Structures are given as structure tokens and as C-alpha cells.
Amino acid sequence: MRKSEVLAAEAVSCLNKTLCHLKDIWEEIGIPEDQRLQRTNVVKNHIKNLLEMMVKEEESLKKRLLSSIQTCRTEMEKLCLELQIPIFEEEDGISMLQQEKNIRTEVEALMKEKNQRMQQLKALLEQDQDLCDILCSIPYGIAPDSVPSLEQLENFHQHIGKQNEEKARRYTEFTELKKQIVLIMEELDHVPETSFEKDVVCEDEDSFCLSRDNITSLKLLLCQLEERKAENEATCESHREKIQQLWNRLQVPQEERELFNEHMVTSRRRNLEALQTEVQRLEELKLQNIRNVTEAIRSEIAVFWEKCFFSIEQRQNFTPYFSEDFNEELLALHDAEIQHLKQHYEDHKELFEGVQKWEESWRLYLELDKKATDPTRFTNRGGNLLKEEKQRSELHKNLPKLEKKLKAEIDTWEAEQAQEFLVNNQKFLQYVAEQWELHRIEKEKEKLERHLKKSKQTEEDMLYGTAVRTPTKRRFLGTTTPNKSRKLNATSSMSSGTSNSTMRSVYGGTVCRSPVPRLPLSANKLLRLLFDLF
Structure with missing residues (x-):
């Protein structure tokens, strides 16, 4: 039996005891029956009213529970729909109080989840707005008053992360471009003129709008400044080459050149102006020293003639080179010719260097x-x-x-x-x-000269008996033809006074058993050529 049923039985027992006690009291007092009935009726009505009031209160509680359950269920379904999650499944066979408690607890949890999501969405929207202001990009497509799903929040987080990465990348690119722009502006002595240039150079880096258009404009500005810098450097380099040529041609002292060293290195605006002034001064001085300058250019022309392997005919084709009428026209012709030769050498430089290498190798080989x-x-x-x-x-x-x-x-x-x-x-x-x-x-000429020299030496040795004992080559002792034998016999009769020792000295110390007659000069030359060939 439940405790509530036991308590109800005790209440009934207590009520019976109370009525019995009241009856005893009434009897002892001697209250008449009609009054007893009246009093008992009062007790009954009081208890009845009290119980009815209690029942009404409990009925009211039941209604409140049912209303709360319905309200919470409605709220729960709404929250589940907003949060895009499955509807909470209620347990079967539970009391009304437990049911109301379960639904109310679930509603509170869903409300907490909704508030958290809305706070996250608000923070992400604020970050997105800041990034959009800096990057000049389109805001993320999500309604600020709708409850986002977990997937939407995750995607929003990823979007914010990518935007932050893009911001960092653009900021790095901006600072690098700004650094280069400021450096080139300083080199060019350029003062920011347009509002964009002032924003880039003068304004705070954090307040600069990192839009794609601004980054593109920065790159364009840097490109324009680099072109101007390149033009300045090219112009300065051209002036320097011209100045160096004129210095060499005009034989400007080294001390005077060293005073101008600063402008021969950097290419700022003041350097360009100084170079232009120096070129103008040297040009005027050149006109006053046309002869010396022309002869200096002729020396350069001669050097490039050698570098370009010009023949005598090609060199003679430039007739102003041989003129002695020194004037501005002649100087201009020489200037044009040296420029033409330099360009010709540059156009063929690799080939000329290859030919020069061959020339050097060939010269060393001949040596x-x-x-x-x-x-x-x-x-x-x-x-x-x-x-x-x-x-x-x-x-x-x-x-x-x-x-x-x-x-x-x-x-x-x-x-x-x-x-x-x-x-x-x-x-x-x-x-x-x-x-x-x-x-x-x-x-072949050298070989022939050696042959003739050796032939002449052999004739002299055989004529005066002063032959070298150890010749460079073995003597040819082959069998002679009959005609030659006759010539040899005829010669032997003319030189019978020659001793065997002399013949041994002629033939390198070889002992001959019989005297060998001396050969005539023509036969000696022929035999010498045969010896060298074999």
C-alpha cells in the first residue's frame, strides 16, 4: 500500500476519533440532540468546504501542469525547428509532473543552445563587417536574426578564417609594396602628389583599405615608379658613358673626375641634373678641342676595327678617318662611325669572341x-x-x-x-x-730550306772531308743503278787520293772494304732528298 493511502486512512480514522470525541463531549455537557445535529452539520460542512477547497487547489495545479506542458511542448517544437535539430521524444508512462519537468528542462537547454549560437553569430557578423570594411568585400550571406545551424556556424568560422588569411596576405603585400614605393620615391626625390599616393605614404598602415583595386593600384604605382627609375638610370648611364668618353677624349685630369664621383654612382634627380650639366659643359669643351677629340675617337675606331676583324679595304672605306680637315662635321662623322662599330660589335659579340678565341688558340699553336x-x-x-x-x-x-x-x-x-x-x-x-x-x-717552305741547307752542308763536307761522324739519319746504302755505278766509277778515278779514313768520317764511321768514290753535287742532292723521304 502507498504511503499516501496509509495517510488517507489515518486521516479518516482521525476524523472518526474527533467526531467520537466531540460526541462524548456533547453528551457530558448534555447538549440536546437537535443542537448536536446542528453542531455535527457545522463540522461536516467545514470539513467538506476544506476538502473541496483543497480539491480545487489540486485541480488548479493539474491545469497549470497541463498548460505548462503544452506551452513547453510548443516552445520546444519551435526551438527544435529554429535550431534545425530533431524534436525531443517524450517518455511514455510517466507522471504529469515528470513530463512537465522533462519538457521544461529540454526547453531550457534548447534556449541556452539558441542563445549561444546567436552570440557566436553576432561575434562572427561583427568580425565579418570589420573584414569587409578593410578588404572591401561582400558580407557573408547569413541573416543576423535567424538562428544558424551548427554547419552554418562552422562554414562562417571557416569564411572568417579565410578572410583573416587574405587580410594578412594583403597586408604583407601592402607593406612590401609601400616599402618599395617609398624607397623609389626617395631615390627619385618624388613628393606624393595624388590623394592615393598620400594615403599610401602618409597615412597609418592599419587604416589603409586593403581592397583588390587598391592593391592593383599599388602595383601599378610601383610599376610606374620603377619605369621612371629605369628611365632615370638609363638616362644617367647614357650621360655617364658620354661623360666618360668625353673625359677620355678631352684628357680631363683625374682630380677633376674624382670630384664628380658621387654623381657617377647614384641616379637621383639631383644626380641626373648634375650629369646633364656636365655633359653640356663637356660638349662645349669638345667643340673647342675638336682635333684632340677626333683623334681620340680614331683610336677607339682602330680598336673596334681590330675587335671586328675589319680588313684593310673595309677600313679604307671610312674616308673621314684619313682627313685632316678637323671640324664639327668631321667629328660628327667619327661619332656616328664609332657608334656604328660599337653596335656592330654588340650585335656580333658572341661570334667575335669565338673568333678571337680561335685567333688566340691559333697564334699559340703557331708559336x-x-x-x-x-x-x-x-x-x-x-x-x-x-x-x-x-x-x-x-x-x-x-x-x-x-x-x-x-x-x-x-x-x-x-x-x-x-x-x-x-x-x-x-x-x-x-x-x-x-x-x-x-x-x-x-x-713546306721551311722543310725545303732545311733540305737545301743539309744538301749544301753534305756537299761541303764531302768536298772538304769534314763530314759529321754521327748524322741525324742513317745513310742510304742501297744498290745503285748501272748508270749511277758508272758515274761513281768515273768519280772515283778523279778522287783516288781520298783516304779510307775520310770516307769513314763521311758515312758515320762505317768501315768500307773498298774505297767509295765521291758523288757529284747533283747526285748528292738527289740522294739527300731520298734519305729524308725514307
Whole structure:
């Protein structure tokens, strides 16, 4: 039995006892029956009213519970819909009080979740608005008065993160661009003129709008300043080259040049103005020293003639070079010619350098080849002979490779330029072939001279009996033809007085069993040539 039922039974028992006690009291007092009935009726009505009042209160409580349950259920369904979560499932078989408590607790939790989401949304919206103001971007598409879902909040968080990254990237890019812009402005002595330039240079970095348009405008401004800087540097460099040329041509003292060193390095506005003033001064001075300047330019022209491998005919084609009538017109012609030569050299620089390398290698090869035929080279005791021979061998092997490489480069250049590449007014390979041919002819000439010298020495030795005992080559002792035998016999009769010892000295110490007659001069030359050939 429930405790409430026990308490109800006790209340009924207590009521019965009370009535019995009242009855006893009434009997002892002697209250008449009608009064007893009246009093009992009062007790009954009082108890009835009290109980009815209590029932009404409990009925009212029940109604409040039912109303609260309905209200909370409605609120819960609304919150679940706003929060985009499944509706809370109520338990079956529970009391009205527990049901109301469960629903009310769930509503409170949902309200807390809603408030938290709304606070997060408010904070994110504020951050998004700040970022939009800085980046000049479109606000994130979410209603500020609607309850966001967890997925929407997560996406919003990610969006804010990306916006912050973009802000940091743009800020870094802005500060770097601003640094370069300020530096170039200082180099150009440029004062900000437009409102945008003033915003960039003068305003606080944090207040600058980091929009894409502003970043693009910054890049454009930097590009324009760099172009101006490049133009200034190019102009200054051109002035410096001109000044250097005029200094050299006018033979300006070194002390005077050093005073101008500051302007020969930097390219600020004041440097440009100083350079322009110096060029103007030197040009005026040049007009006063036309002869010296013209001769200085002629020296430069001669240098570039050598660099460009100009032939004598090509050099003579520039007739002003040989004129003695020094005036402004002649100076202008020389100026134009030196500029043309410099441009010509720059256009062909790689090829000219290749040809120069071949020339140097060829000159070294000829020098080593000449040393190889020098009889005094055998007196060397320092190891240079072996080094020179090795170097000459490498050059002899590498020269054709270099010629082949140059031929390929020249063929490519001629195909691109649609003109011939000339060295000393002839095609390079023709020039190379001519050098090799000249070298071959020189070698043959030297060889022939050695042959003639040796033949002459042999004739003198055989004539005066002063032959060298150890000749450089073994004597040819082959069988002679019958005609030669007859000539030898005829000669022997003319020189029978020659001793065997003399003949041994002629033939390198070889002992002959019978006297060998002396050969005539023509036969000696023929035999000497045969010895050298074999």
C-alpha cells in the first residue's frame, strides 16, 4: 500500500476519533440532540468546504501542469525547428509532473543552445563587417536574426578564417609594396602628389583599405615608379658613358673626375641634373678641342676595327678617318662611325669572341709549332718541352672542334640575319682555311730550306772531308743503278787520293772494304732528298 493511502486512512480514522470525541463531549455537557445535529452539520460542512477547497487547489495545479506542458511542448517544437535539430521524444508512462519537468528542462537547454549560437553569430557578423570594411568585400550571406545551424556556424568560422588569411596576405603585400614605393620615391626625390599616393605614404598602415583595386593600384604605382627609375638610370648611364668618353677624349685630369664621383654612382634627380650639366659643359669643351677629340675617337675606331676583324679595304672605306680637315662635321662623322662599330660589335659579340678565341688558340699553336722545330729546344732541362708538346697536341685536336662549333653558330646567325658573317672581309671558314693553307705552305717552305741547307752542308763536307761522324739519319746504302755505278766509277778515278779514313768520317764511321768514290753535287742532292723521304 502507498504511503499516501496509509495517510488517507489515518486521516479518516482521525476524523472518526474527533467526531467520537466531540460526541462524548456533547453528551457530558448534555447538549440536546437537535443542537448536536446542528453542531455535527457545522463540522461536516467545514470539513467538506476544506476538502473541496483543497480539491480545487489540486485541480488548479493539474491545469497549470497541463498548460505548462503544452506551452513547453510548443516552445520546444519551435526551438527544435529554429535550431534545425530533431524534436525531443517524450517518455511514455510517466507522471504529469515528470513530463512537465522533462519538457521544461529540454526547453531550457534548447534556449541556452539558441542563445549561444546567436552570440557566436553576432561575434562572427561583427568580425565579418570589420573584414569587409578593410578588404572591401561582400558580407557573408547569413541573416543576423535567424538562428544558424551548427554547419552554418562552422562554414562562417571557416569564411572568417579565410578572410583573416587574405587580410594578412594583403597586408604583407601592402607593406612590401609601400616599402618599395617609398624607397623609389626617395631615390627619385618624388613628393606624393595624388590623394592615393598620400594615403599610401602618409597615412597609418592599419587604416589603409586593403581592397583588390587598391592593391592593383599599388602595383601599378610601383610599376610606374620603377619605369621612371629605369628611365632615370638609363638616362644617367647614357650621360655617364658620354661623360666618360668625353673625359677620355678631352684628357680631363683625374682630380677633376674624382670630384664628380658621387654623381657617377647614384641616379637621383639631383644626380641626373648634375650629369646633364656636365655633359653640356663637356660638349662645349669638345667643340673647342675638336682635333684632340677626333683623334681620340680614331683610336677607339682602330680598336673596334681590330675587335671586328675589319680588313684593310673595309677600313679604307671610312674616308673621314684619313682627313685632316678637323671640324664639327668631321667629328660628327667619327661619332656616328664609332657608334656604328660599337653596335656592330654588340650585335656580333658572341661570334667575335669565338673568333678571337680561335685567333688566340691559333697564334699559340703557331708559336708552339715554331718552337717544335727549334733545334735549341733539346737543351731544355725544366720539363717545358713535354708541356709545350702536350699543349700543342691539344690545340691541334681542339682547333677543328672550335672551328666546327663556330661554323654552326655562324650558320645559325646567318640564317637569322639573312647576311654573311665576315672576318677580314671574307667568310670565316674561308679565312680559317686560308690560315691553315698559309701554315702548310710555310711548313713546306721551311722543310725545303732545311733540305737545301743539309744538301749544301753534305756537299761541303764531302768536298772538304769534314763530314759529321754521327748524322741525324742513317745513310742510304742501297744498290745503285748501272748508270749511277758508272758515274761513281768515273768519280772515283778523279778522287783516288781520298783516304779510307775520310770516307769513314763521311758515312758515320762505317768501315768500307773498298774505297767509295765521291758523288757529284747533283747526285748528292738527289740522294739527300731520298734519305729524308725514307
